[in-house]
Amino acid sequence: MKKFSIVFAITVVIVLAVGVLAETSSISISGDTEQFVKNIAEKRGVSEDEITAVKQVDFNDLPEEVNIQNIDNTTLAMYQIEINGESPVYVITASETEFKKELQNFAGRMLLNLGLSGEVVNSEFLKSAAGVSGAEDRGYVMIRSGSITGISSSLEVEEEAPGKIAEVVIYKNAEVVGFRNTFDLSETGALSGYNTVDEGIINFNKGDIISVKLIIPEGVKLKDINTLIEITVKE
Numbered sequence: 246m247k248k249f250s251i252v253f254a255i256t257v258v259i260v261l262a263v264g265v266l267a268e269t270s271s272i273s274i275s276g277d278t279e280q281f282v283k284n285i286a287e288k289r290g291v292s293e294d295e296i297t298a299v300k301q302v303d304f305n306d307l308p309e310e311v312n313i314q315n316i317d318n319t320t321l322a323m324y325q326i327e328i329n330g331e332s333p334v335y336v337i338t339a340s341e342t343e344f345k346k347e348l349q350n351f352a353g354r355m356l357l358n359l360g361l362s363g364e365v366v367n368s369e370f371l372k373s374a375a376g377v378s379g380a381e382d383r384g385y386v387m388i389r390s391g392s393i394t395g396i397s398s399s400l401e402v403e404e405e406a407p408g409k410i411a412e413v414v415i416y417k418n419a420e421v422v423g424f425r426n427t428f429d430l431s432e433t434g435a436l437s438g439y440n441t442v443d444e445g446i447i448n449f450n451k452g453d454i455i456s457v458k459l460i461i462p463e464g465v466k467l468k469d470i471n472t473l474i475e476i477t478v479k480e
Contacts, residue, residue, distance in 0.1 A: 274301050286326050286336060291326065295328050296326055301322050302323040323336070354394070354475060355477075356476075357474040358473075359474065360472060363414065363468065368458065368461055382418075383454065383457070384416070385454070385455045386453070387452065387455065388478050389451050389478040390478070392445055392447055392448050393422070394443070394475050394476065395442070395473075396413065396457075396472065398437065398438060398439070398473075399435065399473065405431055406431070410428060411428045411459065412428070417446075417449055420462050425446055443454040
């Protein structure tokens, strides 16, 4: 059988079907990773019902027919998929360490929903998803420590107010944290915006209260304010 080489410049997902039947060293993997690899194989035409086993291959003990160069084995891994009556399929994708890291990052991010429905003519705190009005000392109570990492808002300007702005401002324990969405009210219509910040900059502790206030100038008419606050919590 002719050998082949794969040179990795970026992280990719590739399925390699090769007639390699020799035993290779394998590394145990979690159920989540096994299912993730099966899903990749299924998208490439391999039925999950035909898969009998999924194993992570040790890069130090690859089959002779597989020659991989310039690979970072801290972020990538090769998985061998055993198929009924056929040669194994090899999937190259994120390593289990990287997979777990991304899964933890995803699981650790949550969204706080706030808003005001109908016409708004005065500055006021947004309501929670349950419809409860916020205040400086009333809002979402944090269950775990973490960081605020994003804010997005949408609203509608009913009457233009040239030179004026509206702000959607985050409060923590009755104090402004300095992270907000700002809107130019020079034109009527729907407006939207978002801002993000790295984890670890705007921190909170468990028990802290997060609330959000819409600040508008006198005489301005807005409608239907929707805001999402992204938080990243520490396990």
